[in-house]
Amino acid sequence: MTETTYRLLDAGNSRKLEQFGPVILDRPCAQAVWRPRLPEREWNQAQARFDREQGKVWEIRRPLPDRWEVAIDGIRFHLQATDFGHVGVFPEHLRSWRWLRESLGNDPVRNREISVLNLFAYSGGATLAAARLGCQVCHLDASRKMVAWARENAALNQLDKAPVRWIVDDVQKFLLREQRRGSTYDGIILDPPSFGRGKHLELFKIDDHLLDILAQCKAVLSPQAKFVFLSCHTPGYTPLVLNHLLTQSLGGQGGSVTAGEMALGEGQDALPVPSGTYAVWSR
Helix, strand or coil: CCCECEEEEEEECCEEEEEECCEEEEEECCCCCCCCCCCHHHHCCCCEEEECCCCCEEEECCCCCCCEEEEECCEEEEECCCCCCCCCCCHHHHHHHHHHHHHHCCCHHHHCCCEEEEECCCCCHHHHHHHCCCCEEEEEECCHHHHHHHHHHHHHCCCCCCCEEEEECCHHHHHHHHHHHCCCECEEEECCCCEEECCCCCEEEHHHHHHHHHHHHHHCECCCCCEEEEEECCCCCCHHHHHHHHHHHCCCCCCEEEEEEEEECCCCCCCCEEEEEEEEEEC
């Protein structure tokens, strides 16, 4: 049975109640407009509650560890409560990790020739999913802190010696340099934010920059490229929108595009919570 220590316990009234290993958290969830299923006493079991309306603060109800560990689909993560309400993993990305395994197969010898580029890579979930399959991975994020966090997660999974390049850089600047170098990749994973800042505070807005980034991604795909996996959490970027973006951006590459919704709590007792969208081009 696949190891997992994440559970969506309940959602409703624009909140979600989640268990990350030994820690239960109550956090905002704008999509959960229905009523909670569990009684209030169950919600009160949360060790901490994050509130954006009160100035992005954690209400600590019972002692919360400074750091702790969880395993999701066999990948271990260091977690901690951050000032933005995040904890260091987005469990909805389990869909992309499993898609990699199903598509590439768990054959490290065969996969060691496959090069994967992970953009906006955060704490490294997709990087570790690809690395444990044997792929060569380039992990890129504009935050030095997050890249360091991802490297700690790699060590936690005994993947610190895996063929992973750890890069702190602005995505567009990096892709331009890779084009000039003639570098190519067999697969690209990207999860762009709605808004962000690059290594030197370069402004990123998904509405303004995503099409250019997809064009740059196409330019660094190898002739034998296998996939591009695009996901995002931006309102309005539906599966149909992502389908159109990939279909247009990768025209002439062959293959096909599928798209769908990411969700928290699939296969669990709670009502699943929509948590972003994805589209994947594969050949």
